[in-house]
Amino acid sequence: MGKVMEAFCLKNKEKSINNNMAVSGGSSKIRGEVVLMKKNVMDFTDIRASFTDRIFELLGKGVSMQLISKNQPEPAENGLIKRGRLGKVAYLEKWVSTITSTTAGETTFTISMDWENSMGVPEALLVKNHHHSQFYLKTITLENIPEHGRLHFVCNSWVYPARYYKYNRIFFPNKAYLPSQTPELLLPYREEELKNLRGSGSRKLKEWDRVYDYATYNDLGSPDDGPENARPVLGGSQYPYPRRGKTGRKPTKTDPDSESRLALLNLNIYVPRDERFSHVKFSDFIAYFLKSLAQVLLPELRSLCDKTINEFDTFEDVFNLYDGCIELPNGPTLKKIRDCIPWELFKELVRSDGERFLKFPLPDVINKDRSAWRTDEEFAREMLAGVSPVNIARLQEFPPTSKLDPDVYGNQNSSIREEHIEKNMDDLTVEQAMQWNRLFILDHHDALMPYLRRINSTNTKTYATRTLLFLKEDGTLKPLAIELSLPHPQGDHHGADGKVFTPAPKGSKRIEDSVWQLAKAYVAVNDSGYHQLISHWLNTHAVIEPFVIATNRQLSVLHPIHKLLQPHFRDTMNINALARHILINAGGVLERTVFPAKFSMEMSSAIYKNWVFTEQALPADLLKRGMAVPDPNGLQGLRLVIEDYPFAVDGLEIWSAIETWVTEYCSCYYKTDDKVHSDTELQSWWTELRNEGHGDKKEEPWWPEMQTRDELIQSCTIIIWVASALHAAVNFGQYPYAGFLPNRPTVSRRFMPEAGTDEYAELESNPDLAFLKTITSQFNTLLGISLIEILSRHSTDEVYLGQTDNPEWISDDKPRAAFKKFGETLMEIEKRIDKRNKDEKYKNRVGPVKVPYTLLYPSTSDTKREGGLTGRGIPNSVSI
Template sequence: MFKGNTSKVHQVKGTVVLMSKNALDFNKDGATAIFSPDFSIKLISSNRVDGHKNGKVGKETSRDKNQPASSLPTLGEGKTAFNISFKLDESFGIPGAFYIKNLKQPEFFLVTLTLDIPDHGTIHFVCNSWVYKAQKDRIFFANKTYLPDTTPTAFKKYREDELKSLRGEGKEKGKRQEHERIYDYDVYNDLGNPDKSDDLARPVLGDSSAYPYPRRGRTGRDKTKKDPKSETPASGDTYIPRDEKIGHLKSSDFLTNGIKSLAQNVLPQFQSAIALDPEFDNFNDVRGLFKDGLPLLTDAIRTISQTPVIKEIFQIDGEKVKFPPPHVIQNGESWMTDEEFGREMLAGVHPCRIQRLQEFPPTSKLDASVYGDQTSKITKKNLQINLGKLTVEKALKDNRLFILDYHDAFLPFLRKINGLPNTKCYATRTILFLKDDGTLKPLAIELSLPHAEGDRCGANSRVILPAHQGAERTIWQLSKAYVVVNDSCYHQLVSHWLNTHAIMEPFVIATNRHLSVLHPIHKLLSPHYRDTMNVNGVARQSLINAGGLIEQSFLPGKYALEMSSAAYKNWVFTDQALPEDLVKRGMAVKDSSNLLQLVIKDYPYAVDGLKIWSAILNWVTKYVSFYYSDRVGEDRELESWWKEVVKEGHGDLKDKPWWPTKLNTRQNLIHICSTIIWIASAQHAAVNFGQYPYGDHILNRPTLTRRLIPDPGTKEYNELSTNHEKAYLKTITKKHEALVNLSVIAILSRHASDEVYLGQRDNPNWTDDEKVLKAFKHFGGELKKIENEILERNNNSSLRNRVKMPYTVLLPTSEEGLTFRGIPNSISI
């Protein structure tokens, strides 16, 4: 390390970058408070060992208190730099890790340590971790990467000890404390609150054949008095390992504060304002939320004006609150058209559910011994009416018939759902035809209810065909609304919450328990986990909990999470990769050269998504190939990681044959990591950031229906032809639920100013491997090319499914706010 006399002591200069618990602390005079932490650091050698063959530990050194702290613009908001110097000689070797002790403040956020080593160069430590006074000395490693069997002798024990601390070995019991960094598993047993009300009791999800579910992070709170299997809901912040709440991540702060503000301050004011007028009178009344605003009392305006979420999202105009106009409203009444109904299945907020029809009539996978024959009642004659000279057989053969099928997902729950106050719905099947211009035309909608004589008698179904006059026109419009409600609920509860948020949490936990920060796969995946556990904790507390905002505004109500549990039974990890998903749904086929060909060429989600998938796959292939020739099976950390993901994190599905049983090939590892990154980044973006542009126009995307189609001869039936707007509004989401939904998805669809997008890292020194950095830069360049290609496609007037509303959610980058674009690295909101 040092040249010259080896006995000579040399000075090594360092810079420590920290943030306080609140980087925006203010003193009583309104000035920024002085951040003056007291800490000590001991360097650890990477190539010199002590008598126990562990890296030599240097003397404890405190920061230079005679040199003022600096807060430079280049450091970023709230970050402060402190100088520190160490005295080392040749016998110490090269520092590669360090211990840090917090001596003063309850906690601070350690961002980085940078060392300038004479005759060696700069060593970077990227830390991004909370350091508590209550903790023992914390260890951090330099930005180098080692497989377990290539770890320097000096680091082997430190590496193993750090993983043990993250697993909480010896601390398996008891309530988790804020300063702890323990990753462990638990079931979803904290959604209900039976001690408060019997109506708020909910079944435990997970560890059960009846209600299988992915695992969440363990918090260890006390059990409820009425149900020893359930955990008491969090009264304040939900415990998550402290480093999962990244320092001042604004999307996290906005979500947490925004949801709480909505529940406590905003929505009660909205409810009071509409108490005497709970129904929309006509379509203009709905549009008025965006154009004219919601009138509120002066006191209410004063209350919500002091609420941060309002300032960020809504506009206060005098004594009215205006909501940002959703994009779909700009096209006037086009939401009512059959063309838009079909287009949104390919390019809307939920474009990953439609399937190619491969058998006719459609059949059911429900257990016939329980539900009887659930085969569709749609006939060829029903379809032939709108097929012209083309036969059903020919349309099937030519891959021109498609289906949006929610029959099996909803029928088993309809007796419960339709027994709730003010909710009535059908299980739906919709068959569509692919026109020559690449758009989809609905041919028939099947509406099904449980049979009056019992489930084993099959379903009571009726088939609705397109109509353009009188009561039949309104019935057709209502039928499309029942389909959209099925789609809205499945989207939010399954495709969004379950298939991205919930299934990702076990991967986060297992990675931190078994892959060291020195491991290349930890460095690859960790950016794609950022803040996910924190967001999920907020969701369990305010969104998906009993009586929470999702139960308030979506059709299944108290049965919402039960429905997602039923869907989890059919979840397959390997099918989450986009190419496999498209093939399984029949939306793509492989040609003679084994290349993927889309059945619908103008399928924006698939066209743009396959480009993003390919870029991710290429990046992961290069990255993994840098570290593995093909001895993947010899990596003991990797083996433990994958075993625990399957056996513990997704333990209710552990016996499914589709799991890759072992990570014994490089190709398996590449595909698994690519799938994880795809889910956390692009797939979540595709089902999340389009919510406001489409979903906040409640006429276009209702979240519940309150009545079935009226019977002929009734007053309500006559209204279908005399006042179709009133009939439609009496059926779909009313004002309160609409305002809840509108407010929630305005938060969920928003980007924070400090978001980190796919192809970016929050620190350029995340690794010291120049080959890896070069490959990552190339990955970013590929994404930029893809972004330009998407923009070009959106300007191509021949692509009818992009004309009225460009498909932008898979554009990799975004600015802050409600932008309807951008792929964050992780599920951070």
């Protein structure tokens, strides 16, 4: 070992002497800096891996790099020019002697590379890892390249030992090339890299594989554990669905069409390694995941529920979740919990005072006023500025009609009539109110009715709801009527069995107000489930994943559209894989906490049948819902029918900024429409996206043809909008509004009580207790709050819209200038949002609960890059 160390030191001494010196024979010495992160586990350096890699270094098995020329070819058989010539092998310097952080972090190494000047300019780099362990290669910066100057590589990739690959790892600098403009000698490297990412075969994929491929949602059920744990495969003609990332796991024994699942505590679900959470984000996520999981796995936690098992007895019991009065038990139970879970989780449960258990943060909706959430004004306002502001629509026909097949479901049209609502419409008739755009509807009837009979065969007891609202002169909404409908007891073909409830007039009996409060709760149950399954999961998480896969399979990292979209795909495949594992799977957290239960994902498949890509554009969505009308003088050519509609007002400004940025960016590379339809990679990307990623919708006529620059701009704008702003609007307000579950209950367990029953008498004598017995149980409340606390938290390493984690993400000046302008525009929008929130004339922006609408704050300043329950900020991607 002493001789090896002596040889090693001599080698480094020679390198030091030659540092920055020209090499004879028409060669140059290119110096570079390499930023990487060594293999780590959670927050701690993997000591064993580090020691082993140092031994490998001493034995001459280091990290090698070779530059690739774009001007001079490799010698080829038969004289054919195939690919750029490789430069001399060089190794990272001082791996052994460089001191790295005791926690996971970046380390900078130097490298010195000999380059023959006759080979021209290098524009690719071959990297080989001869170590025992993988590392994360972040950037490579080379200086003083002859006839070029500086060259920067944005790598952001895990490099495993070379023995794991059947191909070479190639990296390209931050230059963008259309396929037709790529230097000829680089084309083979570009094409082979895409081929490697597509993979081949059906084997189980390993963590070092870099394969992006498609699969159906056939991994949600566990049929080997019994028929009650089986779930239908989503994807195909019967249950259409977007595709998800392939893992290649073997099928189950019971059902060959279903993929086997990993053990619940095994979070090592395959996604391409570069798509996995950073160590910082994974550390954040795992702490809160374990906290939530403990509530599912440990029966001891059920015993913590107070005097009435699994029920809240008073609202004070609910408030105690935040005031910290559910105490951790002492004695054997405490020891058993301590022995069952990791120490870090135990500390999280005990919290800092060492006594209290499950003290949740106080949700914004009850922070200033603990009863304002009950008001009709707040109930309606949250349809415009809450966590689910994307479902309200202008009423365009009265009575509301159904689109369900009458041959199957009979008459499903609404039973709401003029006499139910005109008494509260400021002396307007229904016809006048509709003509003046004063009537609105939150309609969950058609989405739920086909599943309601099966849903209500479980412990759930709920309705399909329609809610009519009236726009008052002050710009706020007030509810007029709520229709609660059930399938007809004599069969579906007999139509709906509906009842209409209206607000209790002033001076009415207490019981009438209690009935109205319950009616609003059933609406909230519908809206909470629809929001979580459709507005949130399906319309952001699920529909974006095929774009992630297709982009990596068909668009080279050199492609300008890859560079444009890639930041908006960060962590999406990883969070979706975790969702399939613990949230949307059979018996998962979502099935336990939302009313459709085991039918949740099947129901989302039925609603996906109506998904239209072009309608995901905010202007198109607002027009479809009747929340805006064409106006050539308005922003995006629209005029909102509710001037104070915070989601739409802020959203249109964000949409416009994204569209302007995308237009300026795409115009740098596509001067004409011809450049779009002649771009081979772009056409393959769009074809695969339609035929594979969203293959169940491939025959739809609404897909853009992708033949013009306008179609490209509109499509990319939609993708970025959905992945960033739309997801932020429907996700990060979950805890502020739904963290107090009575405001947005997710399950109802009893039907509306009928006069003369014991339940009605209880509602009359103790309305709070009757309300709490109707909505989500105590245990599921704890579970549901834990879930949305995780989902509502920003990671501490989040990158927000208008920000980048590398200012040298692209070398071209014009796109960088346009991106800087985009960030500045978002900062101005944020100032305008803040100003609107402080303007008292906009009553919907704060409301009775005194919660300003901040979900579409871009948070573009680095000083605002904070983690936690901020209730503000638009991350670049669907990352949680």
